[in-house]
Amino acid sequence: LEAEIHELAGHEFNVGSPKQLGEVLFDEMGIEGGKKGKTGAYKTGAEVLEELAADGHDLPARVLDWRQLAKLKSTYTDALIAQINPDTKRVHTSYSMAATSTGRLASSDPNLQNIPIRTEEGRKIRRAFIAEAGHVLLSADYSQIELRLLAHVAGIDVLIDAFKAGDDIHAMTASQVFGVPVEGMDPMIRRQAKAINFGIIYGISAFGLARQLGISRPEAAEYIDAYFERYPGIRDYMEETKQQAHDHGYVTTLFGRKCHTPGIGDKNSARKNFAERAAINAPIQGGAADIIKRAMIAMPNALTSAGLATRMLLQVHDELVFEVPKKEIDAASDVIRTVMEGAAHLDVPLTVDIGQGDNWDDAH
Secondary structure, three states: OOHHHHHHOOOOOOOOOOHHHHHHHHOOOOOOOOOOOOOOOOOOOOOHHHHHHHOOOOOHHHHHHHHHHHHHHHHHHHHHOOOOOOOOOOOOOOOOOOOOOOOOOOEEEEOOOOOOOOOOHHHHHOOOOOOOOOOEEEEEOOHHHHHHHHHHHHHHHHHHHHHOOOHHHHHHHHHHHHHOOOOOOOOOHHHOOOHEEEEHHHHOOOOHHHHHHOOHHHHHHHHHHHHHHHHHHHHHHHHHHHHHHHHOOEEEEEOEEEOOOOOOOOOOOOHHHHHHHHHHHHHEEEHHHHHHHHHHHHHHHHHHHOOOOEEEEEOOOOOEEEEEHHHHHHHHHHHHHHHOOOOOOOOOOOOOEEEEEEEOOOOO
């Protein structure tokens, strides 16, 4: 890839140097639109290169690919190999219980919660995590747990009924917000509704939604207004949660754990708005963290009581990863599902998606 970039440039240069890249693109190749920063060097950030690539320029597109691979190599490939334990031949992460305000576990040395999954190149890193001979890796992932918690804590009957019925929640939201029938729905419409569903949990703004969906800000604002018009209980929950944060300096999860909200009374509107969004999300994300930790506590005894040699290896937010002897796959799946789905009793059912494979990527 680096050789291809050099060929497009007409000579060798340091692809990792923004200064040299800017000179190649805008001085030597004469591409229009170059802007210089405070240092006097051309700006060559991802947004700049993406715009140039969209205009049909090959070299910026190749540089974006190079940067992705360089990050994968330095952050994961090289770093993970260096952290293999010589005795166990495995990498061993550490978890912090109180490193996040919401109560999510935080993984470090190495961080195994940020192993890439969204790109094909990134998924190759996951394929390097393999099961021991005679075993498979099993992934058990809570399905839409934060949306389910939102329906529960906000008491949204239409969403509760939809989850109980096993309906496609994103298609249902699309139908309600955009006024289109579920049957024969355009997948693009469903994806937009999915972005709204998950965005609402994080207090997304019209600007944020517009950027995510590639639509105008007024159109995004209309979508958000339509969502709250259809589900007014969600707006009520958000306002009540923000008020609790302002009154007490914290919000609570459904198990009563406090999530503190620093900055909620800040005079700076940007910091205050950020704290309010965090306050809205904390009971949802924090509740999900509480539930999976309850499942993790119960899991070892449940597996042992069932006479299984299956081992829990890893927690990645809403996912638990296990190493399972091949002869135990069905029995282990039943125990794991029972424990995870029974970790809390809500107005909506908790459901768990289970997959298995010889490596971590195939288990998804």
